[in-house]
Amino acid sequence: MKVTVDPDLCAAHGACMVICPEVFRIGDEGWAEVLVDEVPAELEEQVQRAVVQCPTQAISVTVDRSAHAD
Template identity: 45%
Template sequence: MKASIDDGRCRGHGVCTTICPEVFAMTDDGYAEAILDEVPDELVDSAREAAAACPENAVVLDQ
């Protein structure tokens, strides 16, 4: 699974980084970014939870 952030949607709430800090982090500009291109199997559930919790639907997960 690949993870990314839709830059046009992200407003910097940081929900994804709180739920799944192994995959998402905040940039110096205050927005989220995916720090791993490929989500390890053991983090898939956490990444999905982060995507579901994002208030802007900015977390993109592709199989």
């Protein structure tokens, strides 16, 4: 799973960082940054929670289904 933050939508209050600091941080520009290319499986649930909790819907996730093929 990949995750991105739209800086045009981010209000930079940091809820995502509180929920999953391994994946999100507030960067020097003042907006949330994503720290990983690929979200580790054990953090996917937290990232999904950040998506729901983000008040401006700035976080998007993309699931690479081929990565889960048998």
